[in-house]
Amino acid sequence: AQKVTQAQTEISVVEKEDVTLDCVYETRDTTYYLFWYKQPPSGELVFLIRRNSFDEQNEISGRYSWNFQKSTSSFNFTITASQVVDSAVYFCALSEAGGYSTLTFGKGTMLLVSP
Amino acid sequence: NAGVTQTPKFRILKIGQSMTLQCTQDMNHNYMYWYRQDPGMGLKLIYYSVGAGITDKGEVPNGYNVSRSTTEDFPLRLELAAPSQTSVYFCASSWTGNEKLFFGSGTQLSVL
Numbered sequence: 001a002q003k004v005t006q007a008q009t010e011i012s013v014v015e016k017e018d019v020t021l022d023c024v025y026e027t028r029d030t031t032y033y034l035f036w037y038k039q040p041p042s043g044e045l046v047f048l049i050r051r052n053s054f055d056e057q058n059e060i061s062g063r064y065s066w067n068f069q070k071s072t073s074s075f076n077f078t079i080t081a082s083q084v085v086d087s088a089v090y091f092c093a094l095s096e097a098g099g100y101s102t103l104t105f106g107k108g109t110m111l112l113v114s115p
Numbered sequence: 116n117a118g119v120t121q122t123p124k125f126r127i128l129k130i131g132q133s134m135t136l137q138c139t140q141d142m143n144h145n146y147m148y149w150y151r152q153d154p155g156m157g158l159k160l161i162y163y164s165v166g167a168g169i170t171d172k173g174e175v176p177n178g179y180n181v182s183r184s185t186t187e188d189f190p191l192r193l194e195l196a197a198p199s200q201t202s203v204y205f206c207a208s209s210w211t212g213n214e215k216l217f218f219g220s221g222t223q224l225s226v227l
Contacts, residue, residue, distance in 0.1 A: 006157075009155070033213045035215065043203070043220070043221055044218065044220055044221070045205065045207075045216075045218040047215045047216070047217075050214070050215050091157060091158065095212055095213050097213060100163075100165050100171065100212055101211075101212035101213055102148065102160055102163055102173065102212050103148075103160075103212075103216060104160075105150075105157040105158040105159075106157055107155060107156055107157040108155075108157050
């Protein structure tokens with residue numbers, strides 16, 4: 001069975017600090033997909049990234065970067081120079097490739113960025 | 116395109132009442148889902164559908180029912196509301212189970 005663990009329940013930083021959100025996953029499949037979603041205080045769920053298990057290259061998008069390491073089953077998310085608008089709950093999720101796969105979400109990490 | 120539309124946005128039910136949460140998508144997606152979100156617990160899958168006429172249980176299906184008569188619509192039915200069903204409900208859709216999900220705006224349901 002697939003599982004996603006986000007051990008950090010809540011993180012508080014001051015604006016302009018860098019922050020890393022951890023995500024550890026478990027799966028028996030060799031082919032799988034990892035996701036990050038953002039849920040700002042308004043409540044909607046915003047897709048950030050999707051990565052397949054064969055692509056271990058790190059990804060950078062503006063102030064966001066993702067570090068995928070199969071050896072440690074981790075898919076960590078770093079925000080550089082955090083801003084107040086980054087305050088949100090961030091969810092990591094996993095889907096396996098076989099059959100009728102569905103997304104399994106972690107419990108989320110609440111990030112509070114103060115001015 | 117409207118994307119995924121959920122109604123209502125808010126609802127208060129009394130214990131034992133029933134209701135249907137509506138969900139429709141206009142992207143011709145095969146997959147549709149219902150998740151519930153409880154504080155600090157992430158999103159848990161209630162039911163999902165891989166196409167019209169095909170539905171299956173997720174992690175927390177008890178107390179709910181679904182149907183998928185068309186590609187566009189995926190309503191969620193609560194038959195006998197219980198306080199444990201107080202939650203925020205999200206409908207979502209995607210092309211396949213491995214693609215990104217498009218979410219509706221959510222329904223905040225309170226059962227008192």
